[in-house]
Amino acid sequence: MTQYSIQNTKDSKLKTEEMVLNMGPQHPSTHGVLRLELVLDGEIIKDVIPHIGYLHRCFEKHCEAMTYPQVIPYTDRMDYLASMYNEFGYAVAMERLLKIEVPERVDYIRVIMGELQRIASHLVAIGTYGADIGAFTPFLFCFRDRERILHLFEITCGARLLYNYIWIGGLSHDLHPDFIRLTKEFIKDFRPNVKELNELLSYNRIFIERTANVGVLPLETAINYGVSGPNLRGSGMKWDLRKDDPYSIYHKFDYDIPVGKGEKGKVGDCWDRYYVRVLEMEESLKIIEQAIEQIPEGDVTSAIPKRIKPPEGQIYTRVENPRGELGYFIISDGSLNPARVKVRAPSFVTMQVFGELCKGWMVADVVAILGSVDIVLGEIDR
Amino acid sequence: MNVYDLIFYLFAALTLLSAFFVVTTRNIVRAAFFLLFTFFGVAGIYVLLGADFVAIVQLIVYVGGILILLIFGVMITNKITSVDIKAGTIQTLPAAIGVGLFTGIIGAVILNTDWFIANSEMPESTLSTLGKMLLNEYVLVFELLGILLLVALIGAASMARK
Amino acid sequence: MEVTLTHFLIVSTLLFSLGIYGIVTRKNAIMVLMGIELILNASNINFIAFSRFGNFGLQGQLFALFVIVLAAAEAAIALAIVLNVYKTFVNVNVDEIDELRD
Amino acid sequence: MRDYIYNFWQGLYTILVGMKVTFRHLFIPAVTIQYPSVKPQMPERERNRLYVNMDDCIGCDQCARACPVNCIEIETVKSIPGEDLGTTSNGKKKALWVTTFNIDFAKCCYCQLCVFPCPTECIYMTDTYEFSEFQRENLVYDFVTLTPEERIQKKKNFEEMQAKKEAEKIAAAKKADEDKAAQANKPAETKSDNKEENKQ
Amino acid sequence: MKTAEEIFNQLKEKFGSSIIELRTDKPVESFIVINPLEIDKICSFLHDENDLLFDSLMNLSGVDDANGTKEKDEKGLETIKGGTLSVYYHIESTKLKHKLTLKTSTPREKPEVVSVTEVWKGADWHEREAYDMYGIVFLNHPDLRRILMPYDWEFGYPLRKDYKNPEFYQGMKVPY
Amino acid sequence: MGLLDQEFTEGNIVIAKTEDLFNWARLSSLWQVGFGLACCAIEMMATSASHYDFDRFGVIPRPSPRQSDVIIISGTVTFKMAIRIKRLYEQMPDPKYVISMGSCSNCGGPYWEHGYHVLKGVDRVIPVDVYVPGCPPRPEALLEGLLKLQEKIRNESIVKPIRSGFVGKTA
Amino acid sequence: MMYDWLYNLTGSEILAMFIVSLLPLFVFILPFALAAVLAERKVSAHMQDRLGPMRTGYHGILQTIADIIKLLQKEDLVPHATDKALFNFAPLLVFMGSYAAFAAIPFSGFFIGSKIDLGIIFIVGVTGLVVAGILMAGWASNNKYSLLGAMRAAAQIISYEIPTLLIILTVIMLTGTLSLYDLSEMQTAYFWNWLILGGPAVGLQKILLIPLMILGFLIIYTSTLAEVNRTPFDIPEAESELVSGYHTEYSGMKFAMFFLAEYANMFAVSAIVSVIFFGGYQSPFGYLGNTLGWTWLVPIEQFFWFTAKGLFGVFVQMWLRWTLPRFRVDQLMAFCWKYLIPFSFVILLLVGLITLM
Amino acid sequence: MLTEFGKIFVFILTAALFVVVAIYVARLLRPKRPTFEKLTTYECGENPEGSPWVKFNIRFYVVALIFLIFDVEVVLLIPWALVYKEIGIVGYLIGAIFLILLGVGMAYEWRKGDLEWARPKIKEPTLDIIKSTETQKEELKTAS
Numbered sequence A: 001m002t003q004y005s006i007q008n009t010k011d012s013k014l015k016t017e018e019m020v021l022n023m024g025p026q027h028p029s030t031h032g033v034l035r036l037e038l039v040l041d042g043e044i045i046k047d048v049i050p051h052i053g054y055l056h057r058c059f060e061k062h063c064e065a066m067t068y069p070q071v072i073p074y075t076d077r078m079d080y081l082a083s084m085y086n087e088f089g090y091a092v093a094m095e096r097l098l099k100i101e102v103p104e105r106v107d108y109i110r111v112i113m114g115e116l117q118r119i120a121s122h123l124v125a126i127g128t129y130g131a132d133i134g135a136f137t138p139f140l141f142c143f144r145d146r147e148r149i150l151h152l153f154e155i156t157c158g159a160r161l162l163y164n165y166i167w168i169g170g171l172s173h174d175l176h177p178d179f180i181r182l183t184k185e186f187i188k189d190f191r192p193n194v195k196e197l198n199e200l201l202s203y204n205r206i207f208i209e210r211t212a213n214v215g216v217l218p219l220e221t222a223i224n225y226g227v228s229g230p231n232l233r234g235s236g237m238k239w240d241l242r243k244d245d246p247y248s249i250y251h252k253f254d255y256d257i258p259v260g261k262g263e264k265g266k267v268g269d270c271w272d273r274y275y276v277r278v279l280e281m282e283e284s285l286k287i288i289e290q291a292i293e294q295i296p297e298g299d300v301t302s303a304i305p306k307r308i309k310p311p312e313g314q315i316y317t318r319v320e321n322p323r324g325e326l327g328y329f330i331i332s333d334g335s336l337n338p339a340r341v342k343v344r345a346p347s348f349v350t351m352q353v354f355g356e357l358c359k360g361w362m363v364a365d366v367v368a369i370l371g372s373v374d375i376v377l378g379e380i381d382r
Numbered sequence B: 001m002n003v004y005d006l007i008f009y010l011f012a013a014l015t016l017l018s019a020f021f022v023v024t025t026r027n028i029v030r031a032a033f034f035l036l037f038t039f040f041g042v043a044g045i046y047v048l049l050g051a052d053f054v055a056i057v058q059l060i061v062y063v064g065g066i067l068i069l070l071i072f073g074v075m076i077t078n079k080i081t082s083v084d085i086k087a088g089t090i091q092t093l094p095a096a097i098g099v100g101l102f103t104g105i106i107g108a109v110i111l112n113t114d115w116f117i118a119n120s121e122m123p124e125s126t127l128s129t130l131g132k133m134l135l136n137e138y139v140l141v142f143e144l145l146g147i148l149l150l151v152a153l154i155g156a157a158s159m160a161r162k
Numbered sequence C: 001m002e003v004t005l006t007h008f009l010i011v012s013t014l015l016f017s018l019g020i021y022g023i024v025t026r027k028n029a030i031m032v033l034m035g036i037e038l039i040l041n042a043s044n045i046n047f048i049a050f051s052r053f054g055n056f057g058l059q060g061q062l063f064a065l066f067v068i069v070l071a072a073a074e075a076a077i078a079l080a081i082v083l084n085v086y087k088t089f090v091n092v093n094v095d096e097i098d099e100l101r102d
Numbered sequence D: 001m002r003d004y005i006y007n008f009w010q011g012l013y014t015i016l017v018g019m020k021v022t023f024r025h026l027f028i029p030a031v032t033i034q035y036p037s038v039k040p041q042m043p044e045r046e047r048n049r050l051y052v053n054m055d056d057c058i059g060c061d062q063c064a065r066a067c068p069v070n071c072i073e074i075e076t077v078k079s080i081p082g083e084d085l086g087t088t089s090n091g092k093k094k095a096l097w098v099t100t101f102n103i104d105f106a107k108c109c110y111c112q113l114c115v116f117p118c119p120t121e122c123i124y125m126t127d128t129y130e131f132s133e134f135q136r137e138n139l140v141y142d143f144v145t146l147t148p149e150e151r152i153q154k155k156k157n158f159e160e161m162q163a164k165k166e167a168e169k170i171a172a173a174k175k176a177d178e179d180k181a182a183q184a185n186k187p188a189e190t191k192s193d194n195k196e197e198n199k200q
Numbered sequence E: 001m002k003t004a005e006e007i008f009n010q011l012k013e014k015f016g017s018s019i020i021e022l023r024t025d026k027p028v029e030s031f032i033v034i035n036p037l038e039i040d041k042i043c044s045f046l047h048d049e050n051d052l053l054f055d056s057l058m059n060l061s062g063v064d065d066a067n068g069t070k071e072k073d074e075k076g077l078e079t080i081k082g083g084t085l086s087v088y089y090h091i092e093s094t095k096l097k098h099k100l101t102l103k104t105s106t107p108r109e110k111p112e113v114v115s116v117t118e119v120w121k122g123a124d125w126h127e128r129e130a131y132d133m134y135g136i137v138f139l140n141h142p143d144l145r146r147i148l149m150p151y152d153w154e155f156g157y158p159l160r161k162d163y164k165n166p167e168f169y170q171g172m173k174v175p176y
Numbered sequence F: 001m002g003l004l005d006q007e008f009t010e011g012n013i014v015i016a017k018t019e020d021l022f023n024w025a026r027l028s029s030l031w032q033v034g035f036g037l038a039c040c041a042i043e044m045m046a047t048s049a050s051h052y053d054f055d056r057f058g059v060i061p062r063p064s065p066r067q068s069d070v071i072i073i074s075g076t077v078t079f080k081m082a083i084r085i086k087r088l089y090e091q092m093p094d095p096k097y098v099i100s101m102g103s104c105s106n107c108g109g110p111y112w113e114h115g116y117h118v119l120k121g122v123d124r125v126i127p128v129d130v131y132v133p134g135c136p137p138r139p140e141a142l143l144e145g146l147l148k149l150q151e152k153i154r155n156e157s158i159v160k161p162i163r164s165g166f167v168g169k170t171a
Numbered sequence G: 001m002m003y004d005w006l007y008n009l010t011g012s013e014i015l016a017m018f019i020v021s022l023l024p025l026f027v028f029i030l031p032f033a034l035a036a037v038l039a040e041r042k043v044s045a046h047m048q049d050r051l052g053p054m055r056t057g058y059h060g061i062l063q064t065i066a067d068i069i070k071l072l073q074k075e076d077l078v079p080h081a082t083d084k085a086l087f088n089f090a091p092l093l094v095f096m097g098s099y100a101a102f103a104a105i106p107f108s109g110f111f112i113g114s115k116i117d118l119g120i121i122f123i124v125g126v127t128g129l130v131v132a133g134i135l136m137a138g139w140a141s142n143n144k145y146s147l148l149g150a151m152r153a154a155a156q157i158i159s160y161e162i163p164t165l166l167i168i169l170t171v172i173m174l175t176g177t178l179s180l181y182d183l184s185e186m187q188t189a190y191f192w193n194w195l196i197l198g199g200p201a202v203g204l205q206k207i208l209l210i211p212l213m214i215l216g217f218l219i220i221y222t223s224t225l226a227e228v229n230r231t232p233f234d235i236p237e238a239e240s241e242l243v244s245g246y247h248t249e250y251s252g253m254k255f256a257m258f259f260l261a262e263y264a265n266m267f268a269v270s271a272i273v274s275v276i277f278f279g280g281y282q283s284p285f286g287y288l289g290n291t292l293g294w295t296w297l298v299p300i301e302q303f304f305w306f307t308a309k310g311l312f313g314v315f316v317q318m319w320l321r322w323t324l325p326r327f328r329v330d331q332l333m334a335f336c337w338k339y340l341i342p343f344s345f346v347i348l349l350l351v352g353l354i355t356l357m
Numbered sequence H: 001m002l003t004e005f006g007k008i009f010v011f012i013l014t015a016a017l018f019v020v021v022a023i024y025v026a027r028l029l030r031p032k033r034p035t036f037e038k039l040t041t042y043e044c045g046e047n048p049e050g051s052p053w054v055k056f057n058i059r060f061y062v063v064a065l066i067f068l069i070f071d072v073e074v075v076l077l078i079p080w081a082l083v084y085k086e087i088g089i090v091g092y093l094i095g096a097i098f099l100i101l102l103g104v105g106m107a108y109e110w111r112k113g114d115l116e117w118a119r120p121k122i123k124e125p126t127l128d129i130i131k132s133t134e135t136q137k138e139e140l141k142t143a144s
């Protein structure tokens, strides 16, 4: 018989009256295989000790064994809710390292795909957030809409979730002939759905009670922890790498950066973080609309280098993933395989502040806060 | 022996047995749950005595209220796994003897007294009678109880708050 | 044997004795409280039994009702006190903790 | 106090609004695809199980090298001179017997990277997704069209040829040793003579 | 906005020999190499100085430079002796909008770097990860445990170039 | 199709053997442990969402393994997680089934070669009934896997024990 | 009345009563629970644009039966760490508690378990058993989720008993009876006799009563929602927090008992609400049986109306469940304290005054 | 003839019988293969850390304690509610005073904040380190 045991790291500070409650790794609302060790005093959280690594898939080791294009399928699998964007970031980083320009059409398609992916990802975030708070129906409504986006991706590259679509210097396929039409249809149908979602969830009094003023993340703290993306914007900072550290062709579009205003409570509470995502979907729609109007004709594969062998050197490039700043730190030693790829995963960084956010709240709030920071374990553990 | 008697014995047995376990079990939570049966049995006895309203009040207040509070209290204050009931060996035996004696005496008295039994009919519609009594002879008691509850409320809350 | 007053009185006596026994033997405050509840219940049985078999009308039942109300108030207060005591002397029971888990 | 009433009203109102939404959806037809009875139309670029058209495969190993997962296992044997393996549909000549072409679909990540480098476009993704199995071993697909005996045969052939070549080489070397002046012409390479019919 | 050069000069002036060099020779990104045992002070200076204000740590990555001598053991597995492990810090200022890369190298046999968690709280897990993956010890770190790998993983640091897989972990076969 | 459906369509007299009835009940009410691991879990969620609707097959997620019948291993099983998965599986009451969804849980998938922390196939710790290939498998593929499992259950016999304690084929 | 009828038929009171007591179980609770679970799934499915069970029987109507048969075959686990006796006893207690409530519910004028004249508060009383059972289950499981869930459930149920009782008190003041049977009989004939529309009161009194009664109905409906742990008050078994609350450790048939009790409770509370405010088994338009002179039809009609009203209540429960998020524990308590209880106080006092008019 | 309570009693017995029979029938059908692992306590796949039967601080459930008193009060009012009409406005007042007394109690509690579930003041995550770095800055300044 084989021997199994689980080592628990015991915190020596624990007192006897405190109850240590495990949430996860199998738990309906930890969004995957996160384990939270809640130190409880009755229902009140004394401390949260997150344990991660249950999905550590050795991404960085794999990169070192792969050639540069082969890394792309693995980047997909990091943040599996925003695969497109992971590829996008990797492609941008590699293009900067290789100093190649991509055709305009490629950039447009990348932006369209990226923004569609952002909507899809936010839909999951919003939906699961609703489910965490106890409203199950919005969850399914969100998945219903997401399915439309997945269909768009599917006709373009053949896969529903992990695309391997954006390549270094180009794309694997050109757009499907129906793509533009279907996207327009989707946008038309999607706007009323967002309204409906707001009616059903965002403005629901119980939902607001549960989320407003809960888990407030002050801006200073957020910056110091390196929190980024919608979570940072929820804390009231207008910071978006698409504008603040531009890449690709985002400068060509006209869109806003929604920030948390503390409409229902304090700035930086769960509701703000949640609502920033709702607003961001609208902004993404705007970008997509503009992009499909302006998209030029052209070839999408012309700039793909045959053999990718970057010069010795290193680069850190970051893009605005739906979850925040996704950075790739790539060191090349001049061979076919990267010497080191380190990913700065937004959720990984956000997760650190989570323990702080939860202190003093109740068990139910842990779920609310966790949902509002929207993490993906694949990315945290890589 | 008719059904009535049978049911009486049933309830009496339920009450006494579970009460016995309440005072003897080593596990305090089990004691609390045995108390549930005691209360339930007592409610049954009330019914047999024709006090239906009191029986239901017993259910609402004792089973639905006091018992739950007791269990909460146990959970608040005790490390339940450890049976921290000082069933001190010094005390059990004398206590048992004393209580046994006492029971014997009272029992003998009860058995030997020729109780005067006035009405053996079940009282009808206890509730409105009770209500009338409350509003007439016992109105002062009624209001006093109100004040008592108020005091208890404030007292309990402020004590628990500390 | 037909069930009459005597039976109820006997039951109530036994319950009462058990309550006393509980109070005497248990040190734990909540257990004592349980004992008290037993005693109150025993007295209630008496009240009601007499009201059924005696000729006091329903006064017995009314008193039983009052007793229940009092019991509730008493339980609330007592538990509050117990809580308070335990809060103040959290470690008062430390020596008797542990073991005997079944 | 105003807050109090407002809260209450807000609560009631938003609940009613929410109920309206869900009630409306009771009558909206479901979006569900009733899968086993209704099979959805797959888009043409669908990426599911790979298929290898062995008639076209030249055994160049490009796909296996492109695969990030290394789930393609190709073994080839050089054909012996005189064997003709035919040409692929886009006109490439085949020179290798593919004796092993296993794709382990339990490992494959359906990334399509193997499809692009293929010179003959004989490996491609199909829209078959219904191939779950009770045994994992069954997920390893063998695409080789040769029968097992033939594979052994081909290997043997090659080895024999190899041996022959070896012998020839030794002989040639000897010969070369013997008369260095005369440059011996090299033995015919496998590439040059595949003009026979395909054996199948 | 300040360029790396200006910052380098400013740092050099203040910290002298702790600031080793500014590397711009490798293409794409320049970085400043600094002493691993002084990094916390330097970072806290970078964080607080009014014209620098590096308030955010973007990334912290451990790297195996693999620049030691490589030896093959009898099984053909590589072990690396000597050389360095490095830590890269990518920091930025959200207020002044400038970025900077720091690098510090530490000997492979005794990799020790001072933690910067005091400056940027976000460094905590990054450092734990570097420890987990490379075995770089961050001095003064509040809670240096493994983070991604199991706490009882005793088979070394997996991202080092000479890492070897164990055969079994808790009775489960590791290699395919 | 369920046993009773067939009876309806063929208009037979209902002489349901209890075994068939029981198998039918088991196969049409497979409650799933609400639990996901990685990317495949997202597809699993999509399968329970409106478009594919797992509920049509009677599959509902139960948060507690005590009340579930089938565990869908949906994603990469790491060593850290494998122990927990084994325990979860153990904690389910018999009869219980396992669907291994996706390349990762089939054999380590894309991580089989360099994954120093990836269990190469969940069948090394728990017995798997159906392997669903794909990375991630389409929702339809998962449904098909489920149908396969139902097929398997349909042919099960009550008399012969389904499965007793399982020792991982590791050592 | 059915009992008398059966008594005449069989000649044995115990047997007659036994049959009568079995009837709600087999005629009603079991089919209802089966149907309700299915309805829950179907309703939720259609609200979410999907279909729900489709493959067991026509549109999945046999789904719950399959579930039950499957649960019958499931292994019944009693984990090591549990307090075994209590663990096994808890489902019994919970089921007994919720089933006892059905004794007092008048399904129709003919079919009523017990015409106990303290009907309403009796039902409130037996919920005490349910609470105790839940606590027992939670504690005996020796599982943190169970314990937390049970504590939450207990606190919640006893808290929401107060507004329920207050509104019941109001109704008693208005009607002067506690018997559910009398209550239903009182609201006979047409729907304007229902208590929600002021009941048998007349004139100004009626008009004044209507808004109060509507408010009262809302309050009691909300608190019954809380008492049966339905969204938005389903925190004791909040999936996203406590796995599945106090029955986390239960499997097989014991779990089925909890499940059954839960659904039985759902119906029981909406039935009570309908008896109190919507005339119970009374038809809103008079009886077809009476007009046609077929007296045997009346009980059937009554049964129909009763079921319809009860089921509508259950439907609204489901509707709410699939619409709303859930409260947090403290908010739930605060809601009870700050909204329901003060409102019911006011209603009580006002109704007292109005009835004196 | 059974009394109404007797009928209820039969109901309860029936319920018990049903549960026992159902579980017994299930016992005939179900497998029983307990293993050690299977019977461990479920805690999301983890080893439960410590028993839940600990000294359980439920200071919030204190609210439940207050509810008990309300419970009793309402129960006590039931007889009153049934008959107050016969006595008229005086009867009404008797009950009303009783109620208002309790109302006063509740208002008091409300004011005192006992109705809130006592919970510690939430501290937003702040940066103590900012302070520390500030002091460091001071030190640096003095040092240089």
Ligand code: SF4
Binding pocket: D050, D066, D067, D068, D069, D070, D071, D072, D103, D107, D108, D109, D110, D111, D112, D113, D114, D115
């Ligand atoms: S699809 Fe990807 S993983 Fe599969 S065989 Fe081709 S290259 Fe390899």
Ligand code: SF4
Binding pocket: D052, D056, D057, D058, D059, D060, D061, D062, D063, D064, D074, D117, D118, D119, D120, D121, D122, D123
């Ligand atoms: S790349 Fe094409 S031709 Fe070459 S081995 Fe692969 S399938 Fe055959």
Ligand code: SF4
Binding pocket: A077, A162, D109, F038, F039, F040, F041, F074, F075, F076, F101, F102, F103, F104, F105, F109, F110, F134, F135, F136, F137
């Ligand atoms: S099989 Fe593919 S999709 Fe599924 S978990 Fe593994 S990598 Fe992700």
